[in-house]
Amino acid sequence: MNLKMRYVILYVADQEKSKRFYKDILGLPVRGEHGTYIEFETGSTILAINTRDSVKEITGLPIPENNSSQTFEIGFVVDDVKGTIESLRKRDVEILVEPIEKPWGQVVAYVADPDGHYIEICSSLD
Incomplete structure:
Protein backbone atom coordinates (compact mmCIF):
# COMPACT_ATOMS: atom_id res chain seq x y z
CA MET A 1 0.00 0.00 0.00
CA ASN A 2 1.40 3.41 -1.00
CA LEU A 3 -0.56 6.12 0.84
CA LYS A 4 0.09 9.81 0.21
CA MET A 5 -1.53 12.63 2.19
CA ARG A 6 -3.17 14.90 -0.39
CA TYR A 7 -5.74 16.94 1.53
CA VAL A 8 -7.37 17.68 4.85
CA ILE A 9 -10.97 18.93 5.07
CA LEU A 10 -12.14 20.94 8.06
CA TYR A 11 -15.87 20.97 8.79
CA VAL A 12 -16.97 24.53 9.56
CA ALA A 13 -20.11 26.29 10.73
CA ASP A 14 -19.73 29.54 8.78
CA GLN A 15 -18.15 29.16 5.34
CA GLU A 16 -17.54 32.89 4.76
CA LYS A 17 -16.02 33.48 8.19
CA SER A 18 -13.69 30.50 7.73
CA LYS A 19 -12.80 31.55 4.19
CA ARG A 20 -11.85 35.04 5.42
CA PHE A 21 -9.73 33.52 8.19
CA TYR A 22 -7.74 31.15 5.98
CA LYS A 23 -7.55 33.44 2.93
CA ASP A 24 -7.30 36.94 4.36
CA ILE A 25 -5.76 36.42 7.81
CA LEU A 26 -3.49 33.41 7.20
CA GLY A 27 -2.90 34.42 3.58
CA LEU A 28 -3.54 31.03 1.96
CA PRO A 29 -4.37 31.29 -1.75
CA VAL A 30 -7.73 29.84 -2.78
CA ARG A 31 -7.10 26.89 -5.08
CA GLY A 32 -10.72 26.29 -5.98
CA GLU A 33 -14.32 26.75 -4.85
CA HIS A 34 -17.14 24.34 -5.53
CA GLY A 35 -20.30 25.42 -3.73
CA THR A 36 -19.65 25.16 0.01
CA TYR A 37 -16.31 23.37 -0.56
CA ILE A 38 -13.19 25.60 -0.72
CA GLU A 39 -9.58 24.47 -1.21
CA PHE A 40 -6.49 26.43 -0.15
CA GLU A 41 -2.91 26.02 -1.34
CA THR A 42 -0.52 25.13 1.47
CA GLY A 43 2.29 23.36 -0.37
CA SER A 44 2.11 19.64 -1.00
CA THR A 45 -1.10 19.12 1.01
CA ILE A 46 -4.37 20.90 0.26
CA LEU A 47 -6.36 22.37 3.12
CA ALA A 48 -10.09 22.46 2.42
CA ILE A 49 -13.17 23.60 4.29
CA ASN A 50 -16.77 22.56 3.89
CA THR A 51 -19.89 23.26 5.90
CA ARG A 52 -21.06 20.60 8.33
CA ASP A 53 -24.50 20.51 6.70
CA SER A 54 -23.00 19.92 3.27
CA VAL A 55 -20.72 17.15 4.55
CA LYS A 56 -23.69 15.42 6.22
CA GLU A 57 -25.59 15.53 2.95
CA ILE A 58 -22.68 14.39 0.77
CA THR A 59 -21.33 11.60 2.99
CA GLY A 60 -24.29 10.48 5.07
CA LEU A 61 -21.95 10.43 8.07
CA PRO A 62 -23.03 11.69 11.51
CA ILE A 63 -21.27 15.07 11.71
CA PRO A 64 -21.46 16.86 15.08
CA GLU A 65 -22.91 20.38 15.13
CA ASN A 66 -19.72 21.84 16.63
Whole structure:
Protein backbone atom coordinates (compact mmCIF):
# COMPACT_ATOMS: atom_id res chain seq x y z
CA MET A 1 0.00 0.00 0.00
CA ASN A 2 1.40 3.41 -1.00
CA LEU A 3 -0.56 6.12 0.84
CA LYS A 4 0.09 9.81 0.21
CA MET A 5 -1.53 12.63 2.19
CA ARG A 6 -3.17 14.90 -0.39
CA TYR A 7 -5.74 16.94 1.53
CA VAL A 8 -7.37 17.68 4.85
CA ILE A 9 -10.97 18.93 5.07
CA LEU A 10 -12.14 20.94 8.06
CA TYR A 11 -15.87 20.97 8.79
CA VAL A 12 -16.97 24.53 9.56
CA ALA A 13 -20.11 26.29 10.73
CA ASP A 14 -19.73 29.54 8.78
CA GLN A 15 -18.15 29.16 5.34
CA GLU A 16 -17.54 32.89 4.76
CA LYS A 17 -16.02 33.48 8.19
CA SER A 18 -13.69 30.50 7.73
CA LYS A 19 -12.80 31.55 4.19
CA ARG A 20 -11.85 35.04 5.42
CA PHE A 21 -9.73 33.52 8.19
CA TYR A 22 -7.74 31.15 5.98
CA LYS A 23 -7.55 33.44 2.93
CA ASP A 24 -7.30 36.94 4.36
CA ILE A 25 -5.76 36.42 7.81
CA LEU A 26 -3.49 33.41 7.20
CA GLY A 27 -2.90 34.42 3.58
CA LEU A 28 -3.54 31.03 1.96
CA PRO A 29 -4.37 31.29 -1.75
CA VAL A 30 -7.73 29.84 -2.78
CA ARG A 31 -7.10 26.89 -5.08
CA GLY A 32 -10.72 26.29 -5.98
CA GLU A 33 -14.32 26.75 -4.85
CA HIS A 34 -17.14 24.34 -5.53
CA GLY A 35 -20.30 25.42 -3.73
CA THR A 36 -19.65 25.16 0.01
CA TYR A 37 -16.31 23.37 -0.56
CA ILE A 38 -13.19 25.60 -0.72
CA GLU A 39 -9.58 24.47 -1.21
CA PHE A 40 -6.49 26.43 -0.15
CA GLU A 41 -2.91 26.02 -1.34
CA THR A 42 -0.52 25.13 1.47
CA GLY A 43 2.29 23.36 -0.37
CA SER A 44 2.11 19.64 -1.00
CA THR A 45 -1.10 19.12 1.01
CA ILE A 46 -4.37 20.90 0.26
CA LEU A 47 -6.36 22.37 3.12
CA ALA A 48 -10.09 22.46 2.42
CA ILE A 49 -13.17 23.60 4.29
CA ASN A 50 -16.77 22.56 3.89
CA THR A 51 -19.89 23.26 5.90
CA ARG A 52 -21.06 20.60 8.33
CA ASP A 53 -24.50 20.51 6.70
CA SER A 54 -23.00 19.92 3.27
CA VAL A 55 -20.72 17.15 4.55
CA LYS A 56 -23.69 15.42 6.22
CA GLU A 57 -25.59 15.53 2.95
CA ILE A 58 -22.68 14.39 0.77
CA THR A 59 -21.33 11.60 2.99
CA GLY A 60 -24.29 10.48 5.07
CA LEU A 61 -21.95 10.43 8.07
CA PRO A 62 -23.03 11.69 11.51
CA ILE A 63 -21.27 15.07 11.71
CA PRO A 64 -21.46 16.86 15.08
CA GLU A 65 -22.91 20.38 15.13
CA ASN A 66 -19.72 21.84 16.63
CA ASN A 67 -16.20 20.98 17.75
CA SER A 68 -17.13 19.55 21.12
CA SER A 69 -13.69 17.98 21.56
CA GLN A 70 -10.33 18.45 19.91
CA THR A 71 -8.75 15.32 18.53
CA PHE A 72 -6.29 16.79 16.02
CA GLU A 73 -4.41 19.90 15.01
CA ILE A 74 -3.09 21.30 11.75
CA GLY A 75 0.42 22.68 11.65
CA PHE A 76 1.99 25.43 9.59
CA VAL A 77 5.75 25.88 9.44
CA VAL A 78 6.93 29.50 9.37
CA ASP A 79 10.32 31.23 9.43
CA ASP A 80 9.43 33.47 12.40
CA VAL A 81 6.98 31.99 14.92
CA LYS A 82 7.04 34.97 17.28
CA GLY A 83 6.56 37.47 14.45
CA THR A 84 3.73 35.41 12.97
CA ILE A 85 1.96 35.20 16.31
CA GLU A 86 2.28 38.97 16.82
CA SER A 87 0.83 39.55 13.34
CA LEU A 88 -2.09 37.21 14.07
CA ARG A 89 -2.68 38.84 17.45
CA LYS A 90 -3.07 42.23 15.72
CA ARG A 91 -5.75 40.63 13.53
CA ASP A 92 -7.67 39.45 16.62
CA VAL A 93 -6.84 35.77 16.16
CA GLU A 94 -7.26 33.81 19.39
CA ILE A 95 -3.80 32.87 20.68
CA LEU A 96 -4.07 29.65 22.68
CA VAL A 97 -0.39 29.08 23.52
CA GLU A 98 2.36 31.69 23.21
CA PRO A 99 5.57 30.72 21.37
CA ILE A 100 7.73 28.37 23.39
CA GLU A 101 10.90 26.49 22.52
CA LYS A 102 10.50 22.75 22.95
CA PRO A 103 13.34 20.52 24.30
CA TRP A 104 14.05 19.31 20.74
CA GLY A 105 14.69 22.92 19.59
CA GLN A 106 11.45 23.64 17.74
CA VAL A 107 9.51 26.82 18.54
CA VAL A 108 5.74 26.24 18.63
CA ALA A 109 2.61 28.26 19.37
CA TYR A 110 -1.11 27.55 19.00
CA VAL A 111 -3.99 29.60 17.67
CA ALA A 112 -7.64 28.79 16.97
CA ASP A 113 -9.65 29.27 13.79
CA PRO A 114 -13.27 30.55 13.89
CA ASP A 115 -14.54 27.03 14.66
CA GLY A 116 -11.98 26.44 17.39
CA HIS A 117 -9.76 24.07 15.38
CA TYR A 118 -6.25 24.04 16.85
CA ILE A 119 -3.58 25.41 14.55
CA GLU A 120 0.08 24.94 15.42
CA ILE A 121 2.42 27.66 14.17
CA CYS A 122 5.92 26.26 14.35
CA SER A 123 9.51 26.48 13.20
CA SER A 124 10.95 23.85 10.89
CA LEU A 125 12.86 20.88 12.22
CA ASP A 126 14.92 20.70 9.02
